[in-house]
Amino acid sequence: MNFWLVKSEPDSFSLEDLQSRPNATEMWDGVRNYQARNNLKSMKQGDQVFFYHSSCKVPAIVGIAEVVREHYLDPTASNPDHSGFDPKHSEEKPKWYAVDVQFKQAFKSPITLSWIKQQKELQDISLISKGSRLSVMPIDAKHWEYIVARAR
DNA sequence: GCCAACGTTGGC
């Protein structure tokens, strides 16, 4: 099993929004960065995902989701009315993908970015590596364990 | 709102 982190602005889609979806499941679409997309394609069913709230008052990992459907064509890339429309994307020549994620758990106390930065055990986590703005990134098992242990 | 750190685009 692998571990990941996805970012979302809570104003547009929060962990609570995911929890309130039918079956607590939502399509994770709109990824338009090649490196993030490659990470998305590497996700396997059952992989565990940190849900991170970005661009908000207290940026933090707020809970856990699970990959319940592996990558498939991102329908928003084929929709001219969608902001993520990409004319170079097609079924014949796919560029962009989505996965389905399901809500698993909301942390009682979110793991804040500022706390993460203070932990010497987390200094090499991808989230705070220099200039990392990826919306989908892998998380080392040891970092996952350390954060989950704190969040319980 | 500022700005650093990217990624992308497009002229050449």
Place this chain on the structure above:
DNA sequence: GCCAACGTTGGC
């Protein structure tokens, strides 16, 4: 293929 200009992300 280079690189300047531009757009985006996201913390602060």
